[in-house]
Amino acid sequence: MPTGVAIRDVREQLFAAAERVLLRDGPNALTSRAVTAEAGCAKGVLHRHFDDFDAFLAELVRDRIGEVETRGAALRGAAGTGTVVDHVAAALTDLFGPLALGVLGLVTSRDALRARLRRTTPVGIPLLTEAGAVLAAYLAAERDLGRLTAGSDPDTLAFTVIGSGHLLFAGYEGGAPSAVEVRRVVDTVLAGATPRTG
Template sequence: MPTGVALRDAREQLFDAAERILLRDGPSALTSRAVTAEAGCAKGVLHRHFADFDAFLAGLVQDRIARVESQAAALRGAAGTGSVTGNLAAALTDLFGSVAVAIVALVTFRDDLRARLRRTAPGGGVPVLTEATAMLASYLTAERELGRIAADADVDTLAPTLIGAGHLLFADRTHTPPGAEAVRKVVASVVAGALRDGPSAGPGEALGSA
C-alpha cells in the first residue's frame, strides 16, 4: 500500500474499526482478526503497519490521547464564554460519550498493553483519563484567572473529581447513556462551591445553582 495519505487512511480505518468493536462488544472481543474483518480489509493490512497487535492497540490509545489533547485546547479557549457548568458538562460528554470509557477498560484488560504504554509514557496514571484530568484542570485554571470561579478553588482536586464522576456516569455500556441534564447536574454539584456568585459564573449559574 502506498505511503502518505493512504497510510493514514489505513490506520484510521483500523482504529475506527477497533473503536466500534470496543463500544459494541468490549475489550475481550478485540482481536486482530476481528479488527480487520470489521474494517473490511485483508488480514495482513494490520501487520503491514504495526509490528504486532499490542503495537496496534498502543497506537489506538495514543491516537485517542491526541484527540483529548486537541479537545483540551478548544476547551481552554472557551474559558470566559458560555457557562462554567455548561462547558464542563459538554467536555465530559464529548470525552465519555465516545470511546474514552472503552479505552480505559481496554488498558485495564490487557496487561501487556498497559506495560507498553507505561514504557512510552512513564509519568503514570491511566491513559486518556490522565490527559482528560489535565484538560479540565487547565480549563478550570483559566476560569479561575478570569474570576469565574473562586480564587482559592482547588482545581487539582476538582478536575479528577469531575473525571471520576463522569466516568461513573458513562461506564455502564448496557444502558442508555446519561442525558445532558444528568451530566449538568453532576457537574453543578461538584463545582457549586467554587463558582463565583454573580454574572461571571454564566447564565443561571450563581453559586450553588445548576
C-alpha cells in the same frame, strides 16, 4: 484484499475498524483478526505497520488521547464565555461517549497494553489522566478570569469531575445519563469553587 493492492491511510482504516468492533462487540472481541476482517484487509497488513497487536492498541489509545487534547484547546478557548458548569458538563459528555468507554475498558483489562502506555502516561489511567489535565487547564483559565474562586484548585476539581463522570457514565449499560444528571454532578463538584453573587 489481493496482494499488491495499496490501501490508502492504512493506520486510519485500521483504527476506524477497531473502533467499529469495539462499539459493536466490546473490548473482549477486539482481536487482530476481528480488526483486519472489519477493515477488509489481510491480517498481515496490521503486522506490517505495528510490531504486534498491543502496539496497535497503544497507538489507538494515543490517537484518542490526541483527540482529547485537541478538544481541550477548544475548551480553553471557550473560557470566559457561557457558564463554567455548562462547558464542563459538555466536555464530560463528549469525553465519556461509548467509544471512549470502550477504550477505557481496553486500557483497564489489558495489562500488556497498560504497560506500553506507561511510556507516555506514567501515572493514572491513560486517557482519563490526559482528560483531567485538559480540564484542569480550562478550569485554571476560568479561575484566572475570576469565574472560579482564587483559592480553588483546578487539578483537584478536574480529577474529581473526571472520576465522578466516569462512574456516572459507566453505570449506564447501553445508554448515557441525561444532560440534567451530568450537569447536577458537575454543579455539585464545582459549587465550592464558584464565586458567590449578591
